[in-house]
Each structure stands twice: as structure tokens, then as C-alpha cells.
Amino acid sequence: MIKETLIGALAMASTLTTGAQTNEMIIQANKPGANIQSTMYGIFFEDINYAADGGLYAEMIKNRSFEFEYNLMGWIPFGKVKVMDQGGPFDRNPHYVRLSDPGHRHKRTGVENEGFFGIAVQKDATYRFSLWARCPQGDKGLLQVQLVDNDTMGEHQEFNSENIIVSGSEWKKYSITIKSRKTMDDAHLRIFLNHEPGEAFEAKLSDIDIEHVSMFPTDTWKGRENGMRKDLAQALCDLKPGIFRFPGGCIVEGTDLVQRYQWKNTVGPVENRPLNTNRWENTFPHRLFPDYKQSYGLGFFEFFQLCEDFGCDALPVLSCGLACQFQNETRKKPDMEAHVAEENLGPYIQDALDLIEFANGPADSKWGKVRADMGHPEPFNLKYIAIGNEQWDYKDNPVFTKRLKMFLDVLKKQHPEIKYIGTTGPDSEGPVFDMLQPKMKELGVDLYDEHFYRPESWFLDAKNRHRYDNYDRSKGAPKVFAGEYACHGKGKKWNHFNASLLEAAFMTGIERNADVVHMATYAPLFAHVKGWQWRPDMIWFDNLRSMKSCSYYVQQLYGMYKGTNVLSLKMNNKVVAGDEDQNGLFASSVINKATGEIYVKIANISDKPQPVKLTLKGLKPTLTSGKVITLHAGKPTDENTLDNPNKIVPQESSISVSGNVLDTEVPAQTFSVYVFTY
Numbered sequence: 001m002i003k004e005t006l007i008g009a010l011a012m013a014s015t016l017t018t019g020a021q022t023n024e025m026i027i028q029a030n031k032p033g034a035n036i037q038s039t040m041y042g043i044f045f046e047d048i049n050y051a052a053d054g055g056l057y058a059e060m061i062k063n064r065s066f067e068f069e070y071n072l073m074g075w076i077p078f079g080k081v082k083v084m085d086q087g088g089p090f091d092r093n094p095h096y097v098r099l100s101d102p103g104h105r106h107k108r109t110g111v112e113n114e115g116f117f118g119i120a121v122q123k124d125a126t127y128r129f130s131l132w133a134r135c136p137q138g139d140k141g142l143l144q145v146q147l148v149d150n151d152t153m154g155e156h157q158e159f160n161s162e163n164i165i166v167s168g169s170e171w172k173k174y175s176i177t178i179k180s181r182k183t184m185d186d187a188h189l190r191i192f193l194n195h196e197p198g199e200a201f202e203a204k205l206s207d208i209d210i211e212h213v214s215m216f217p218t219d220t221w222k223g224r225e226n227g228m229r230k231d232l233a234q235a236l237c238d239l240k241p242g243i244f245r246f247p248g249g250c251i252v253e254g255t256d257l258v259q260r261y262q263w264k265n266t267v268g269p270v271e272n273r274p275l276n277t278n279r280w281e282n283t284f285p286h287r288l289f290p291d292y293k294q295s296y297g298l299g300f301f302e303f304f305q306l307c308e309d310f311g312c313d314a315l316p317v318l319s320c321g322l323a324c325q326f327q328n329e330t331r332k333k334p335d336m337e338a339h340v341a342e343e344n345l346g347p348y349i350q351d352a353l354d355l356i357e358f359a360n361g362p363a364d365s366k367w368g369k370v371r372a373d374m375g376h377p378e379p380f381n382l383k384y385i386a387i388g389n390e391q392w393d394y395k396d397n398p399v400f401t402k403r404l405k406m407f408l409d410v411l412k413k414q415h416p417e418i419k420y421i422g423t424t425g426p427d428s429e430g431p432v433f434d435m436l437q438p439k440m441k442e443l444g445v446d447l448y449d450e451h452f453y454r455p456e457s458w459f460l461d462a463k464n465r466h467r468y469d470n471y472d473r474s475k476g477a478p479k480v481f482a483g484e485y486a487c488h489g490k491g492k493k494w495n496h497f498n499a500s501l502l503e504a505a506f507m508t509g510i511e512r513n514a515d516v517v518h519m520a521t522y523a524p525l526f527a528h529v530k531g532w533q534w535r536p537d538m539i540w541f542d543n544l545r546s547m548k549s550c551s552y553y554v555q556q557l558y559g560m561y562k563g564t565n566v567l568s569l570k571m572n573n574k575v576v577a578g579d580e581d582q583n584g585l586f587a588s589s590v591i592n593k594a595t596g597e598i599y600v601k602i603a604n605i606s607d608k609p610q611p612v613k614l615t616l617k618g619l620k621p622t623l624t625s626g627k628v629i630t631l632h633a634g635k636p637t638d639e640n641t642l643d644n645p646n647k648i649v650p651q652e653s654s655i656s657v658s659g660n661v662l663d664t665e666v667p668a669q670t671f672s673v674y675v676f677t678y
Helices: 009-016 230-237 300-310 346-360 366-373 399-414 431-443 456-460 497-512 550-560
Strands: 023-028 041-044 075-078 080-084 096-100 110-113 119-121 126-134 140-148 158-167 172-179 184-194 208-217 243-246 313-318 384-387 419-423 447-455 479-488 517-522 526-528 539-541 546-548 565-567 585-592 597-604 610-617 625-632 651-656 661-666 670-677
Touching (some): 023 597, 096 184, 126 158, 140 172, 158 184, 230 539, 230 546, 243 517, 300 313, 300 346, 346 366, 384 399, 399 419, 399 431, 431 447, 447 456, 456 497, 479 497, 497 670
Parallel strands (some): 041 243, 041 517, 447 479
Antiparallel strands (some): 080 096, 096 208, 110 184, 126 172, 140 158, 140 184, 539 546, 565 585, 585 597, 625 651
């Protein structure tokens, strides 16, 4: 650990930056200001970039229930294979596969699954394989289940092989545990008919029907059978989130209303949750994934469960009856044929009422019983609901706010205990934003959702550096939820350090205005390196590894050092927001009354180290100890990668404290968090 004394640091800083002007920041430590909400920093989840199936959701089999439009997509059939749709065990997933004798003793019948960009297994790790099966003639037969390496030069493609005896005409669930004999990130799973031990080679093989073919690591997050990928869930937990917004994003709306996200389809037995096409499947022709679906194995129950795991509040987003306006109309002309008519909005509003009952209702209520039957009789204590995603109005046609009012008129009357969130559309400024912002106040929403994916120049503009300093603070003004934001660096929008540093700088303005901003979530969250459609993203992964971007560490530092109240921090009687006379510095300060700590966050976006003097006024008793955590890169374009995931990570150093003044130096292009204990 590097030691730095508060009293003696000035001499060292002066040696390093001879002639440089010291930037003195005055912190009013004895006058705690606005409360910082527990929800201030959190997680935004959307199933884009294979964030759910093939990502956080640990299922390894693609199209496990044969419900894709092309029922065997993701599967390679061989021999006599027939897709059936009558007599299956699950009414909302009616399709299954019948495997029949291939007609010759030297032929084979079966199916092979490719997984999500392959099936990843690790040597000596165990996997829970299951399927539902029957012998339709009432006899019995044998299924051979194999993990295979199709491209091997070895004697055998299979490196694991297990047998399952299926008997009787009734559907049953069969489960085995597979211990992998090798590590691979692109194995396949093969299932085929075979003879039972001792059975004559010439004997005809019995028909076997199979449905809901599934494989999970046994070591999932919290060990759950329908579980999450452990490293990805742990990364979310380590963010220390206060709010978790789900399930999106644009998938809430759908390309059309049939495709919208419907929460009721995502609860109950996982085998009977119907498939939905992902809204992002066809969005980007240059990054096209025609087999991008939603199994709904990661559904609303699992989202609420994760919120409990992480100790954060849930923020579900519901459709307001408008399909994705980006995909159906322009900013000037609505397409009312794409949306539900206002007189038919009743079922959408009822979905919101039923969601509150599912989350908070007693275990003997209709939807509370669904929750209880899934293993959670206690309520989830839902406090927030967002209505609509990036919707907007037209000057002569309030298509969104009219529908939002219909929701609020019912929901506020029946559930005034819930806080409701509207939106200012997809823009951070401009005509749509300017029209919607005052309407949110008129409608009486508790918060409204702002989105801004913007280049570096936006984050450097004076208007945005001071974005929340002059927001409406009058009685009845909604609070702000910065629901989707990220700095998009020049070029191909990589997750380079400079973009993350500008995000850290911008977030000082969020923090010092905690009386206005109550929630903020970076977006998007996840991206599979072989399945991405949008970047930058917070966490990248392949089938075996994951990588936390520089933006992840910025979010984590804010989440870990959130505090309970804002402290005034000024330099020359001005807030520190990178103004021309502030040498590229941005800063904010908070106090944590619960732990007896003060946190000071400083971003130096300049290309020179900056001497800084922190003076904490009015603090009694004096400081006793402290530390500094820094995030810095060798070059602004540096970034973490899967091959080098720890290239840029926070570094912690202790500081010995004597008195309430710190003379130090913030290195060029560095984000620093100072932690003082009093």
C-alpha cells in the first residue's frame, strides 16, 4: 500500500508540478445536503447482444422446446426425425420431436444441438441435463446423450456419453448429471436412439418422443436449477446496485404488438413459457441473427429474485400499447395501425394491476398464488413501475401521453403506494424532449426517464456538464431517472477508457444534484463477443469468460461509495464541472452517515496532472484515516479485453490523515475516489 500523509503531501505535489496552480476545493463537511436515494445507481437490463439466452440465463441448449418458427433451427436432425404438435405435455409449447427407428441396423436417428455459439463445458465441471420423454407405443427404449467435438482429430468425437432409459407412454422428466472430460467453448450435444445393453443388434428401435431438452451448469448463481450464469450474476451483484430496471428497452415495445414483452408469459413452470421473437433479431442487417429468440426462462420471477439477491429495488417496464415507434413511423408522422386503439387499452392496464398483485399480493390472491407456487410466498415489495419506453407525442396527436394518462388514472387510484415513471422519449434535448418534459409534470408522474447515448463532444459541452444544476425544483416537479446513457467514443464505439472517464466526470453532476436525480443506469449491460449488435457495453463475455469494461468500474465505484447525503463542494465559489478555469476537473462529495465516511470523487480529464487541495470545513472530530481509489489507463484509447481483462482496474492506496486538509495531485486523465473516515 502506498502511504501519503495529508500534511506532507503538498511538498511532494509541488515537486511534481512546480509552478502549477493548486485547485482548492472547499467541502462543507458539517452541512449535509440532499438525501441520496438508495436507488441512485443501478442496473439496466435488456435482452440485446444475447444478454439473456446465451448470456446471463445459463441454459445451454438453443431452441430447447422446438418452438422456433423453423422448429429444428439450432438442431441438426439425422435419420427419421419428425416434428409433432399434438399430444405434447405443455399446451403453450406444443411442439416436440419423435425419433424413430432409422430402418437399418447401420443407420442412426437423432438430433444434435449447436448451443449458443457452441456449448461451453469445462473439464471436471458438472452439468444438469434433462428432457421430457415418452415411448408413444408404451414400451421402452434408450437414448444416448453425448457431448461431442465435431472437429477433433482424435479417435472419438464424443468425450462424454450417457444413457437414459425411457419407458411408458406417459410424459416424464428424465435428468442426469454429466461430468465433462474436457474443456471446450464450442462443443455440441448429440441425442440419438440406441439399443439397450444386451439387446440384439438387429432389433427394431422403439419410437421415443422428446421435449424441452435442457442443460445447465450445476454451479449456477445461488445453485438454482433454472439458474443464472454465475460469473455474470456475480458481476452485477458486485456493482452494489440500488435499482434494477428490466426487461428493457425496446423489447418492451416489440417491432409489432404481438412481439411486445408480456410479463405473464414469463412466469409459471419454465417448460410452459411460450417463446417470443426478440425485437433485436432483424434490427441490424449488418449484424443479423435470425435465430435470436426469447425463451422467457429468465422471466419476471427471476428478475425479482435477482433484485432480492442484490439487495436492490425492482423497476419493471410495461408496454403502454405502442409498438416500437422507431420501427413503425417517423418523428413527424404516426402510424396508428401499429398501435392498440385507446378504447382497447384495458387489457394493458390490467396487466399492470396484475403485476402489482403478482409482486405484492397475498399468496392466496390470483397472481400472488402464481408467485407462491413458484416458491416465493412472501411479497417482493415492488415500489416502482415504468409505463412505456422511448415513446413520444406529436404536436397535434399526443399518442403517448394520452395513453399514459389512462394508465395513471387507474393505477394511482388503486395503488397510490407505487411510484410511476414516464419518459421524455429517445432524445436528451430537442423538440420531442422539450414537448414531453413539461407534460410529465402535468401528468403527475413521480419520475421520468431520460436517455442519452452521445459522443464525447456532448459530455464536454457546457450545457451538459451543468445539465442538472438548473433543473426544475418546484413543488410537484418529477424526479429524474437517467435510464439509459453512455459515452460513445469516436471510431467504432469501443469501450475505451476516455469514454468511461467522461462518464465518471458527468456523474459528478448527477451526484451533486441528488435532490433532482433519483436513479441512473448505464446501458447496455451485456454483450456476447460473437453475438453483439450494439456497443459500447458494460460487460463483455464469451461462452467461458467475461470482462468488465472501464465503464463497469466507474459504475461500481459510484455504487460502492454512494453515501447518504450530498456535501457542497466548490472551487472559487463554483461547482466543479470542467469549466474553462477549472483545469479539466470535475468533482462531487458526499457523506455516509451510516459509516462515518466522506467520499470525494474527482475526474481529471486534462492531459496534465492537477495539484488539488481538499479542505473539509466544519468537520468535528477531525479525520482519522483514509484511502484513494484511482482508475487510470496508459492511453485514452486503452481498454480491457477478454484476453487481458485486468488491464485497467481500480487501484487502492492508503492515506495517513492528520487534520482536515489534503494536498495531493490527481494524475492526468484519471478518476479518483477519496475515502475519509472521521
